[in-house]
Amino acid sequence: DNGYKLWLEYHKVSNRQLAGVYRQQLQYMVFPASSNPLKAAKAEFLMGLDGMLSVKPTEVTNIVSGQTIVVGTPKSLNALPISFPDSIGNEGYLIKTIFINKKQCTLITANTDVGVLYGVFNFLKLIQTNQTISKLSVADHPRLMYRVLDHWDNLNRTVERGYAGSSIWNWHKLPDIVDQRYIDYARANASVGINGAVVNNVNADALVLSPQYLLKVQALANVFRTYGIRIYLSIKFSSPVELGGLKTADPLEPEVKKWWAGKADEIYNYIPDFGGFLVKANSEGQPGPQSYGRTHADGANMLADALAPHHGIVMWRAFVYDNKVPDDRFKQAYNEFKPFDGKFKDNVIVQVKNGPIDFQPREPFHPLFGAMPNTPLMMEFQLTQEYLGFSTHLVYEAPLFAECLQADSYRYGKGSTVSRVIKGDFNKKLITGMAGVANIGADLNWCGHPFAQANWYAFGRMAWNPDQSPAEIAADWLGMTFTNDESFVSPVKKIMLQSRENTVNYMTPLGLHHIMGVSTHYGPGPWVDNAGRPDWNATYYHRADSAGIGFDRTAAGSNALSQYAPEVKADWGNMKSCPDEYLLWFHHLSWGYKMRSGRTLWDELVWRYYTGAESVKQMGLTWNKLQGKIDPERFAEVKQLMQLQFKEAVTWRDACVLYFQSFSRMPIAAGSPKPEHLLDYYKKLKFYYVPGIGGNNYMTN
Numbered sequence: 001d002n003g004y005k006l007w008l009e010y011h012k013v014s015n016r017q018l019a020g021v022y023r024q025q026l027q028y029m030v031f032p033a034s035s036n037p038l039k040a041a042k043a044e045f046l047m048g049l050d051g052m053l054s055v056k057p058t059e060v061t062n063i064v065s066g067q068t069i070v071v072g073t074p075k076s077l078n079a080l081p082i083s084f085p086d087s088i089g090n091e092g093y094l095i096k097t098i099f100i101n102k103k104q105c106t107l108i109t110a111n112t113d114v115g116v117l118y119g120v121f122n123f124l125k126l127i128q129t130n131q132t133i134s135k136l137s138v139a140d141h142p143r144l145m146y147r148v149l150d151h152w153d154n155l156n157r158t159v160e161r162g163y164a165g166s167s168i169w170n171w172h173k174l175p176d177i178v179d180q181r182y183i184d185y186a187r188a189n190a191s192v193g194i195n196g197a198v199v200n201n202v203n204a205d206a207l208v209l210s211p212q213y214l215l216k217v218q219a220l221a222n223v224f225r226t227y228g229i230r231i232y233l234s235i236k237f238s239s240p241v242e243l244g245g246l247k248t249a250d251p252l253e254p255e256v257k258k259w260w261a262g263k264a265d266e267i268y269n270y271i272p273d274f275g276g277f278l279v280k281a282n283s284e285g286q287p288g289p290q291s292y293g294r295t296h297a298d299g300a301n302m303l304a305d306a307l308a309p310h311h312g313i314v315m316w317r318a319f320v321y322d323n324k325v326p327d328d329r330f331k332q333a334y335n336e337f338k339p340f341d342g343k344f345k346d347n348v349i350v351q352v353k354n355g356p357i358d359f360q361p362r363e364p365f366h367p368l369f370g371a372m373p374n375t376p377l378m379m380e381f382q383l384t385q386e387y388l389g390f391s392t393h394l395v396y397e398a399p400l401f402a403e404c405l406q407a408d409s410y411r412y413g414k415g416s417t418v419s420r421v422i423k424g425d426f427n428k429k430l431i432t433g434m435a436g437v438a439n440i441g442a443d444l445n446w447c448g449h450p451f452a453q454a455n456w457y458a459f460g461r462m463a464w465n466p467d468q469s470p471a472e473i474a475a476d477w478l479g480m481t482f483t484n485d486e487s488f489v490s491p492v493k494k495i496m497l498q499s500r501e502n503t504v505n506y507m508t509p510l511g512l513h514h515i516m517g518v519s520t521h522y523g524p525g526p527w528v529d530n531a532g533r534p535d536w537n538a539t540y541y542h543r544a545d546s547a548g549i550g551f552d553r554t555a556a557g558s559n560a561l562s563q564y565a566p567e568v569k570a571d572w573g574n575m576k577s578c579p580d581e582y583l584l585w586f587h588h589l590s591w592g593y594k595m596r597s598g599r600t601l602w603d604e605l606v607w608r609y610y611t612g613a614e615s616v617k618q619m620g621l622t623w624n625k626l627q628g629k630i631d632p633e634r635f636a637e638v639k640q641l642m643q644l645q646f647k648e649a650v651t652w653r654d655a656c657v658l659y660f661q662s663f664s665r666m667p668i669a670a671g672s673p674k675p676e677h678l679l680d681y682y683k684k685l686k687f688y689y690v691p692g693i694g695g696n697n698y699m700t701n
């Protein structure tokens with residue numbers, strides 16, 4: 001098994017008795033399908049049942065018997081005497097055991113065709129995870145409107161921060177060749193409710209808006225539409241100059257506004273349901289409104305005006321930093337965006353990374369969440385493992401997502417979690433959304449590491465409902481992807497749930513951050529102090545010296561904590577109440593500082609590094625015992641990956657412990673294996689040609 005089928009394996013139901021019960025309940029079906037989404041839903045339904053049960057329900061147009069499955073919208077099923085609920089919205093669905101003409105049937109219904117598709121995927125999931133289907137009453141709907149994958153894919157098919165091969169979009173062959181992969185991609189997305197895809201890198205090439213490329217984009221949009229997915233493009237703010245030959249891209253210039261309005265009209269000619277633009281402006285060298293003395297609001301609103309007649313949106317990124325905040329990069333996005341609260345047009349959503357720096361293994365939630373009551377904020381998570389060991393390390397990210405989503409911003413009193421903020425609980429007028437930077441490439445198994453697929457899956461589930469539990473999602477994913485055998489699911493679920501904490505421990509324990517190798521972000525680089533800019537250096541973030549370690553962000557330091565609500569500021573600002581997990585994010589502490597555990601800070605740091613690496617070893621031992629429970633290909637692949645991960649975790653541990661020891665001058669606790677090499681060895685390690693920035697050269701190695 002090469003993993004290509006993702007969680008849509010539809011493997012045989014191995015419990016024969018259960019399979020018999022399912023077959024019994026699936027003898028007939030009423031499934032009229034005239035639209036593309038309904039046809040896709042029906043094809044999926046039949047494929048799933050065939051795979052799992054080798055059964056094909058007899059198609060009927062009326063209820064002739066019980067054991068009939070009835071699938072459709074009020075419109076497509078209008079011939080049947082069914083009372084439909086109307087509370088499930090446009091994308092919600094209902095799966096319910098009902099009686100029609102006194103015969104017991106299973107109804108899968110929704111108000112829209114795409115809702116039916118979601119219902120079908122969820123019905124199949126019940127069988128995939130061996131649930132009973134005899135007394136069903138499942139009603140569900142998405143809590144967020146825009147559930148979008150952001151591909152950082154360049155037009156030359158390199159993928160910025162992509163670790164799963166080249167881009168799946170074959171721009172060269174598009175629009176003539178429509179690869180089956182595009183369809184399978186769309187199926188996978190629809191199965192978890194993802195309804196948008198930004199197909200090109202945020203560091204955008206203006207070329208993507210040329211007629212030649214719009215035709216290619218149109219071909220993808222035509223595939224996606226069937227599966228309820230809208231296509232979006234990242235745009236380069238200076239496109240009017242580069243593509244349109246104008247002298248300026250100043251958003252307040254009438255000719256610039258006209259150019260964008262014309263471009264929007266042109267795009268909608270090709271793609272009537274085009275989603276809109278994603279914009280990275282005035283960040284990491286990208287052009288933006290500030291290049292012309294204008295503001296983020298000026299830039300975003302100008303584009304919003306161009307898209308509004310067509311119902312498109314602008315996703316304007318808050319990931320901005322340059323040298324403007326000399327004391328702390330942490331503070332820049334808040335400083336730049338907070339003053340514009342309420343100043344953005346209704347179809348603008350500000351896309352904010354989960355944390356204030358950049359997708360670190362652990363970050364506190366971004367202070368903008370809750371701080372802009374009149375502005376829609378879209379969560380941006382990173383699925384691709386830029387700072388989490390690329391596609392070599394098993395890191396299940398749902399716990400990272402949940403930690404951020406369930407964090408309390410206190411902005412509207414106790415219980416105003418980030419999840420509630422992004423769901424628009426405190427301002428019902430706002431549009432809502434979540435974006436995930438995709439971890440998908442042309443590798444056979446899509447994501448590089450078989451377990452990285454779980455992050456794509458979990459992202460979709462949590463974009464649909466940000467409050468879902470990582471444990472439940474992991475269990476579903478394992479059952480659908482590998483097997484429902486509890487003797488496999490139970491230990492592997494534990495591995496998954498523990499995996500992110502392991503990685504935090506062997507990379508950046510106790511609130512350390514951004515100490516990876518410069519630019520590529522691969523491997524340890526806590527010693528990096530000569531990058532192009534101060535805030536690209538690891539030393540800027542950890543501030544280790546002979547007295548101690550950590551970034552003081554209290555009032556005595558950069559005071560970044562003042563960007564949070566008073567409750568959060570008080571909690572994290574006091575080293576006694578600040579959780580260990582965030583300690584060095586906010587405090588510079590002496591090496592001898594007494595931790596909650598009773599250990600000194602130095603001993604605790606070392607202990608975490610060792611525990612992290614040790615847990616990877618344990619994970620590997622657990623995995624090895626599971627041989628025979630899943631297919632040999634994926635078993636062997638994961639086994640090797642875990643061995644490599646352990647090797648790399650040890651490198652991380654030894655490099656960091658030795659480096660920090662050069663400041664603390666304290667010993668590694670007795671009993672721990674000594675690092676194999678001297679610090680200098682780790683400093684000199686070179687990782688040639690590791691995947692990195694791809695075709696963009698705004699940063700150099």
Ligand code: BDP
Nearest residue numbers: 160161202203280319358359
């Ligand atoms: C950082 C990446 C860089 C991206 C940037 C972004 O290192 O490659 O372009 O984020 O989000 O994480 O724009």
